[in-house]
Amino acid sequence: MTTAPASSDRLAAIIADMGHAFHAPGPGLPNWLAQDLTLAQVRTLFLIAHEAPLPMGRIAEILGVSVASVSGIVERLERHGLVVREHRTDDRRIVDCILTDVGHGLIDEMSGRRIEMARQALGVLAPDELTEFHRLVCLIADRSIADGGAAEVADFAAARPSRAAAT
Secondary structure (H helix, E strand, C coil): CCCCCCCHHHHHHHHHHHHHHCCCCCCCCCHHHHCCCCHHHHHHHHHHHHHCCEEHHHHHHHHCCCHHHHHHHHHHHHHCCCEEEEECCCCCCCEEEEECHHHHHHHHHHHCHHHHHHHHHHCCCCHHHHHHHHHHHHHHHHHHHHCCCCHHHHHHHHHCCCHHHHC
């Protein structure tokens, strides 16, 4: 059975509602903004994502900074839970940097991959199923607000277009 694809605007509204239902900012305010990352940290994250595992010395070489500078950058990324440092088993002097699952998620979000993945996942639903799914996501968001959910959820609810416009 082939179903007609949902409009891009409709999917965007549902994806935003999904994010807010689970207390995550929608496409208008991405999670990575809350990370308070410097440009050097973001560059380092993308570098590690592209070439992981990546030794500290190689990161310093690519970025054109000292190993001490990279150590500080990576330490702050570790505190955010975005990377881990691991000594190589064959040479304990070499410390590799690897993204955590949280780090991969952040890179995906910054790259727009998550929205595309959500579009593909929602694209398999028939229009009536998509309407019901959206209704349930909004119900979750509304109940989260009623139960004292996060302030951004309340802000979202106030700014959300009417359900009739989104379905």
